[in-house]
Amino acid sequence: MIRFQVNGKPASVDADPSTPLLWALRDNLDMTGTKFSCGMALCGACTVHLDGQPIRSCSTPISAVAGKNITTIEGVNADRIGKAVQDAWVVNDVAQCGYCQSGQVMSATALLKRTKKPTDAEIDAAMAGNLCRCGTYTRVRAAIKAAATAIA
Amino acid sequence: MFIEKMLSSNIQSLDAAIDGIALGSAANASRRSFIKMSVGGAAGIAIVPGVALAQGSTAAAPKPGQKPTEQPAAFITIAKDGTTTILCNRMDMGQGIETALAMICAEELDADWSKVNTAFGNQRGNYVDPAMGMHLTGGSNSIKNSYTQYRELGARTRAMLIAAAAKEWKLDATALTAANGVVSGGGKRLGYGQLFDAALKESVPESVVLKDPKSFKIIGKPTSLKVSKEKATGSQKYGIDVKLPGMLTAVVLRPPVFGGKLKSMDASAALKVKGVRAVLPVDLDRGAKGVAVIADGYWPAKLGRDAIKLEWDNAGVAKADNTALLAQYRELAKTAGLQAPGDQYKADLSALANAPKKLSAEFVFPYLNHAQMEPLACTVDLKANACSVYTASQMPGVDAAAIAKATGLSPDQVNIHVQMAGGGFGRRAVPTSEYVIEATNVAKAYAATGKRAPIKVVHSREDDVKAGYYRPFTLHRAEIGYDNEGKIVAWDHKIVSQSILKGSPFEAFLVKAGVDGTTTEGMREPYSIPMQLSVHHPQINVPVLWWRSVGSTHTAFVMETLLDEIAAASNKDPVTYRMGLLADDARGKRHKETLQLAVEKSGYGKKQLASGMHWGVAMHESFESVVAFIVEAGVKDGKPVIGAVTASLHCNFCVNPRTVETQIQGSALMALATTQENHAITLKDGVVQQSNFHDFPMPRITDMPNIAVHIVPSNDPPKGVGEPGLPPFAPALANALRRATGKPLREMPFKLA
Ligand code: FES
Numbered sequence: 001m002i003r004f005q006v007n008g009k010p011a012s013v014d015a016d017p018s019t020p021l022l023w024a025l026r027d028n029l030d031m032t033g034t035k036f037s038c039g040m041a042l043c044g045a046c047t048v049h050l051d052g053q054p055i056r057s058c059s060t061p062i063s064a065v066a067g068k069n070i071t072t073i074e075g076v077n078a079d080r081i082g083k084a085v086q087d088a089w090v091v092n093d094v095a096q097c098g099y100c101q102s103g104q105v106m107s108a109t110a111l112l113k114r115t116k117k118p119t120d121a122e123i124d125a126a127m128a129g130n131l132c133r134c135g136t137y138t139r140v141r142a143a144i145k146a147a148a149t150a151i152a
Numbered sequence: 153m154f155i156e157k158m159l160s161s162n163i164q165s166l167d168a169a170i171d172g173i174a175l176g177s178a179a180n181a182s183r184r185s186f187i188k189m190s191v192g193g194a195a196g197i198a199i200v201p202g203v204a205l206a207q208g209s210t211a212a213a214p215k216p217g218q219k220p221t222e223q224p225a226a227f228i229t230i231a232k233d234g235t236t237t238i239l240c241n242r243m244d245m246g247q248g249i250e251t252a253l254a255m256i257c258a259e260e261l262d263a264d265w266s267k268v269n270t271a272f273g274n275q276r277g278n279y280v281d282p283a284m285g286m287h288l289t290g291g292s293n294s295i296k297n298s299y300t301q302y303r304e305l306g307a308r309t310r311a312m313l314i315a316a317a318a319k320e321w322k323l324d325a326t327a328l329t330a331a332n333g334v335v336s337g338g339g340k341r342l343g344y345g346q347l348f349d350a351a352l353k354e355s356v357p358e359s360v361v362l363k364d365p366k367s368f369k370i371i372g373k374p375t376s377l378k379v380s381k382e383k384a385t386g387s388q389k390y391g392i393d394v395k396l397p398g399m400l401t402a403v404v405l406r407p408p409v410f411g412g413k414l415k416s417m418d419a420s421a422a423l424k425v426k427g428v429r430a431v432l433p434v435d436l437d438r439g440a441k442g443v444a445v446i447a448d449g450y451w452p453a454k455l456g457r458d459a460i461k462l463e464w465d466n467a468g469v470a471k472a473d474n475t476a477l478l479a480q481y482r483e484l485a486k487t488a489g490l491q492a493p494g495d496q497y498k499a500d501l502s503a504l505a506n507a508p509k510k511l512s513a514e515f516v517f518p519y520l521n522h523a524q525m526e527p528l529a530c531t532v533d534l535k536a537n538a539c540s541v542y543t544a545s546q547m548p549g550v551d552a553a554a555i556a557k558a559t560g561l562s563p564d565q566v567n568i569h570v571q572m573a574g575g576g577f578g579r580r581a582v583p584t585s586e587y588v589i590e591a592t593n594v595a596k597a598y599a600a601t602g603k604r605a606p607i608k609v610v611h612s613r614e615d616d617v618k619a620g621y622y623r624p625f626t627l628h629r630a631e632i633g634y635d636n637e638g639k640i641v642a643w644d645h646k647i648v649s650q651s652i653l654k655g656s657p658f659e660a661f662l663v664k665a666g667v668d669g670t671t672t673e674g675m676r677e678p679y680s681i682p683m684q685l686s687v688h689h690p691q692i693n694v695p696v697l698w699w700r701s702v703g704s705t706h707t708a709f710v711m712e713t714l715l716d717e718i719a720a721a722s723n724k725d726p727v728t729y730r731m732g733l734l735a736d737d738a739r740g741k742r743h744k745e746t747l748q749l750a751v752e753k754s755g756y757g758k759k760q761l762a763s764g765m766h767w768g769v770a771m772h773e774s775f776e777s778v779v780a781f782i783v784e785a786g787v788k789d790g791k792p793v794i795g796a797v798t799a800s801l802h803c804n805f806c807v808n809p810r811t812v813e814t815q816i817q818g819s820a821l822m823a824l825a826t827t828q829e830n831h832a833i834t835l836k837d838g839v840v841q842q843s844n845f846h847d848f849p850m851p852r853i854t855d856m857p858n859i860a861v862h863i864v865p866s867n868d869p870p871k872g873v874g875e876p877g878l879p880p881f882a883p884a885l886a887n888a889l890r891r892a893t894g895k896p897l898r899e900m901p902f903k904l905a
């Protein structure tokens with residue numbers, strides 16, 4: 001049994017310690033907001049925060065998160081910045097299919113928590129690992145800027 | 153083009169073809185349950201018995217207002233508090249159709265838009281495309297074929313709500329009005345929610361008067377997706393998120409060569425993995441045999457699969473190989489193939505030999521994976537006398553018929569719950585129902601062990617990349633003769649490409665004289681050029697499929713880069729040159745308006761570009777919408793640099809400018825991907841060489857050009873936009889890069905070095 005916190009609540013998972021956090025969240029804890037796409041830390045769809053840092057949950061075994069705090073897309077609105085990012089995502093009509101957007105929102109939130117007013121280069125650096133096949137990148141950038149203004 | 157071809161074709165054959173799939177082994181399914189219905193003068197086919205059951209009638213054509221696709225009760229529910237749910241008869245994969253159809257319906261319903269939400273219908277008779285007669289999301293058809301349907305659904309419901317209020321208040325219906333979700337008149341008011349139950353008891357009006365578009369409040373206004381918040385907060389459920397009580401998860405071990413068979417297996421280590429329930433041989437697509445690992449969740453299933461030791465039997469299975477394919481296709485292109493049907497492809501080539509100038513060109517396009525971000529997933533709950541399937545399918549009617557055949561159930565015992573899709577691009581519209589039947593076979597294999605559970609089959613990214621159903625590997629060969637003014641005197645053209653539709657239920661409609669229309673679509677038109685076109689369709693052991701914009705993924709590139717080269721070689725401006733090739737008819741006018749808008753908005757020919765940057769122009773019509781791109785680009789350190797991009801679009805009347813803009817931008821990015829290094833599927837000794845995003849890479853935020861989208865104003869009946877934005881982007885970019893380097897690009901992905 002491996003124990004950790006998810007969105008401020010205790011969680012315990014009875015699974016092989018090698019199980020990626022992604023599958024513990026999706027299959028054991030029924031939290032499907034975090035998405036599976038590549039399983040190899042190549043696309044960012046599965047991004048969550050580990051003690052505030054963005055990580056790829058598909059490539060992070062649950063053994064590595066024992067006792068730690070995980071924030072997922074379902075809980076990121078508890079944070080002022082996370083809420084501002086989600087609001088900006090809606091106002092800017094970012095999503096198309098939406099499948100990559102949990103990961104985009106989590107990466108964007110982590111960026112704004114580090115850097116209140118990111119430059120385009122800082123947005124590029126923070127978001128280049130989040131793939132979007134639908135091509136929402138222009139609005140991802142716009143929404144990050146809108147959220148930055150909202151939290152300023 | 154898909155729908156026109158279908159409708160103009162022999163409808164009997166679709167009936168027969170679909171009966172074939174539907175009835176194949178469901179021998180006791182009743183032929184009577186397949187009824188024909190008349191659709192606005194053109195015939196459509198209902199492929200599911202739901203139609204017959206809902207109507208309780210026989211083959212007599214129902215009157216307007218009585219068809220299953222016209223029944224308000226099947227599409228609209230209004231709760232007491234006014235919450236209005238509008239069902240979508242399509243699958244949504246990011247194109248925003250659930251919002252667009254709701255807008256169209258809510259407009260005529262005079263609903264309170266803030267109280268509208270959306271849901272999906274199943275594959276049955278109410279939710280078939282009214283022109284196609286089947287639930288199909290593809291061919292950029294949704295708005296085109298359901299615009300009037302959803303307006304009428306809204307208007308009929310509004311009339312029924314008014315009739316119910318008139319009865320309640322004992323007033324004449326003509327004295328009442330409805331607006332913003334409220335019926336009022338005679339000093340009284342009632343919300344739609346209060347009236348809805350009574351309204352459903354009213355008869356459905358046969359004819360309704362639709363609004364003058366000038367008074368539209370919702371249609372035509374930039375509108376956010378109804379599920380925008382769900383998609384930003386992780387609460388939107390997709391097919392891969394389905395969870396049913398007692399559900400198990402399976403992954404499938406497929407042969408590395410298409411059609412290979414399991415020879416021997418040692419599953420002992422796999423069965424020891426905690427959470428693995430069963431390891432079972434399963435029948436797969438194309439006669440292959442593989443192994444399903446069924447477990448409590450994805451991860452144990454995957455660990456189990458990794459632990460299987462097995463041998464494959466590839467006897468009698470052809471092993472495709474890119475090197476050999478290229479040689480074979482080149483050889484084929486030296487000879488005339490099957491004559492493409494249509495007078496526009498039968499030009500006299502006698503002027504070619506003595507033409508003042510000549511251009512000879514070969515183009516090569518690779519196999520392409522759709523790479524939708526949500527890997528394929530399909531949940532099957534197979535019971536003794538029913539099968540419920542949960543998946544994001546673009547053709548649930550075809551899939552349901554195939555499931556009926558595979559399970560021996562009757563089609564009305566199969567129910568497909570259409571899910572939101574994390575992208576699709578054609579991959580979820582498989583004429584063979586490959587991934588749905590695979591999941592059904594897994595459920596069958598598990599049931600054969602004496603146990604039953606709903607089972608979700610999940611593809612890993614590697615499974616998805618390697619599973620086949622690619623945009624076909626395609627080679628074009630052009631021999632063009634033109635004069636000193638750039639006038640083309642003869643154009644001899646050959647295409648070598650696998651047929652997507654031969655052997656499928658769609659063959660009868662889209663394959664003519666042996667030539668697959670999805671291979672040739674986009675050639676020559678709308679330019680008046682003397683072209684002779686023939687096609688070779690080699691049979692290769694690689695499954696192929698439509699991929700966003702289908703044939704136009706390659707034909708637009710060939711046409712628009714060759715014309716641009718001829719213009720340049722003739723010292724003609726590429727815009728003027730194209731304009732000169734367009735006829736003065738309605739089609740030519742639409743093209744001219746589109747190109748002209750892009751010229752005006754981009755500053756083409758006026759604006760001074762930075763040194764090293766060049767203009768690139770291209771235009772293409774697909775699925776009845778015309779799109780032009782004007783791209784500013786150059787080459788730096790051997791890599792393309794893209795500046796401002798201007799797109800213009802003629803889709804007739806535009807229902808939701810917000811999603812239309814995103815479709816054009818997204819299509820352009822998907823086209824950009826096809827030009828980028830390593831974006832190709834290749835095979836070696838029968839085995840697909842790519843597996844994930846490291847070797848089949850995708851554009852990132854740093855690659856996204858700034859794309860301004862402009863829409864030509866029009867009040868003509870709306871056409872689709874899910875695909876037409878893709879074809880002209882890559883040739884526009886290639887044309888700019890050719891100006892920068894002096895060398896034409898004739899291979900995808902681009903090789904600039
Ligand atoms: S699923 Fe984790 S990075 Fe792609």
Ligand code: FES
Nearest residue numbers: 097098100132134
């Ligand atoms: S919105 Fe579809 S993949 Fe990003």
